[in-house]
Amino acid sequence: xxxxxxxxxxxxxxxxxxxxxxxxxxxxxxxxxxxxxxxxxxxxxxxxxxxxxxxxxxxxxxxxxxxxxxxxxxxxxxxxxxxxxxxxxxxxxxxxxxxxxxxxxxxxxxxxxxxxxxxxxxxxxxxxxxxxxxxxxxxxxxxxxxxxxxxxxxxxxxxxxxxxxxxxxxxxxxxxxxxxxxxxxxxxxxxxxxxxxxxxxxxxxxxxxxxxxxxxxxxxxxxxxxxxxxxxxxxxxxxxxxxxxxxxxxxxxxxxxxxxxxxxxxxxxxxxxxxxxxxxxxxxxxxxxxxxxxxxxxxxxxxxxxxxxxxxxxxxxxxxx
Ligand code: NAD
Numbered sequence: 138x139x140x141x142x143x144x145x146x147x148x149x150x151x152x153x154x155x156x157x158x159x160x161x162x163x164x165x166x167x168x169x170x171x172x173x174x175x176x177x178x179x180x181x182x183x184x185x186x187x188x189x190x191x192x193x194x195x196x197x198x199x200x201x202x203x204x205x206x207x208x209x210x211x212x213x214x215x216x217x218x219x220x221x222x223x224x225x226x227x228x229x230x231x232x233x234x235x236x237x238x239x240x241x242x243x244x245x246x247x248x249x250x251x252x253x254x255x256x257x258x259x260x261x262x263x264x265x266x267x268x269x270x271x272x273x274x275x276x277x278x279x280x281x282x283x284x285x286x287x288x289x290x291x292x293x294x295x296x297x298x299x300x301x302x303x304x305x306x307x308x309x310x311x312x313x314x315x316x317x318x319x320x321x322x323x324x325x326x327x328x329x330x331x332x333x334x335x336x337x338x339x340x341x342x343x344x345x346x347x348x349x350x351x352x353x354x355x356x357x358x359x360x361x362x363x364x365x366x367x368x369x370x371x372x373x374x375x376x377x378x379x380x381x382x383x384x385x386x387x388x389x390x391x392x393x394x395x396x397x398x399x400x401x402x403x404x405x406x407x408x409x410x411x412x413x414x415x416x417x418x419x420x421x422x423x424x425x426x427x428x429x430x431x432x433x434x435x436x437x438x439x440x441x442x443x444x445x446x447x448x449x450x451x452x453x454x455x456x457x458x
C-alpha cells in the first residue's frame with residue numbers, strides 16, 4: 138500500500154490538476170460511469186466532533202474508496218492542529234485490497250475550490266469581470282484563488298458576517314493584482330459571478346441582490362439545516378449541482394425543494410453540461426446557480442491524481458500491508 142502524507146500534498150497537487158480531476162469525475166457521474174455512496178455523518182458524542190464517510194466508485198477512472206473525517210472544534214485550542222481532519226483511502230477495484238492512504242485536509246480545500254471553478258468555467262458569462270465573495274474563512278481563500286483563473290476578472294468585492302476576516306479575501310485579490318472592495322449585500326448586484334462559502338444556517342443573500350446574468354456558486358451548504366441564499370433565488374435561476382440526491386437533502390436546494398418552490402427534476406448535473414448533454418446557460422440574462430454539496434468522488438479523484446504524482450516524484454511511502 139502507498140501512503141502520501143498530508144505534508145507532501147502542497148508540493149504535489151496543483152489547482153490545475155485538481156480542476157482536471159474534478160471536471161472529469163463530474164462528467165463521469167453525469168454519464169452514469171461513476172456514482173457516490175450515501176453520505177454518513179454522525180455527531181459521535183465525543184469532543185463535539187462530527188465524523189463521517191463519503192465514498193464512491195468511478196468505473197471509468199477505476200477509482201474506489203472513501204474519505205473519512207470531519208470536524209473537531211477543539212483541535213486548534215487543545216492540540217494545535219486544524220479542526221477539519223480527513224483521510225482518503227483508495228482500494229483496488231479488482232481485488233478490494235487497500236491501495237493508498239492519502240492526507241485529505243488540503244485536498245478537500247483544493248477539490249472544493251475546483252468544483253466552483255468548474256461551474257464558473259462552464260456556466261458563467263464569458264465577459265464576467267466582477268467577482269463577489271460571501272464568506273472569508275479558510276475555504277474562501279482557496280475558492281477565490283481558483284475562481285480568478287476562470288475569467289478575466291478585474292475586481293473582487295466581498296461581504297462577510299465578520300468583517301475583520303475580509304483581509305483574507307483582500308490578500309488573495311492583491312496577490313492576483315486585483316482591487317478589492319468590502320461591500321454591503323445589496324452591492325452583490327454588481328457581481329457577474331458570486332461564490333458563497335460560509336457556515337451559515339440562515340439565508341444571507343436575498344433573491345433581488347443577484348442581477349440577471351449572474352453565475353452563483355453556493356458552496357457552504359453541505360449539511361442538513363445549513364443555508365446561504367433565499368430559496369426564491371432558485372426559482373429565478375437555472376439550477377445545477379454536483380449530485381442531485383445530495384443537493385435536495387444536504388445542499389442549498391434542500392430549502393427550495395422543502396418549500397415546494399422547485400422540484401428535483403428542475404436541478405441538472407453540472408457534469409451533463411461538461412458532457413454536452415445539457416446546454417447550460419442559454420442567454421446572457423440567465424442566472425445560473427451551482428449547488429456544490431461536495432461529493433466523495435471529488436475526493437477520490439484528487440487523491441488518485443496525487444498518488445500518481447507522488448509515485449512519479451518518488452515521495453510515496455510504500456508499506457507492506
Ligand atoms: P471557516 O470557519 O474558516 O469560515 C466560516 C465562514 O462562515 C466565515 O466567513 C464566517 O464569517 C462565516 N460565518 C460563520 N457563521 C456565519 C453565520 N451565522 N452567517 C453568515 N456567515 C457565517 O470555515 P470554512 O472552512 O471556510 O468552511 C466554510 C463552509 O464551507 C462550511 O460550512 C463548510 O462545511 C463548507 N464546506 C463545504 C464544502 C463543499 O464541498 N461544499 C467543502 C468544505 C467546506
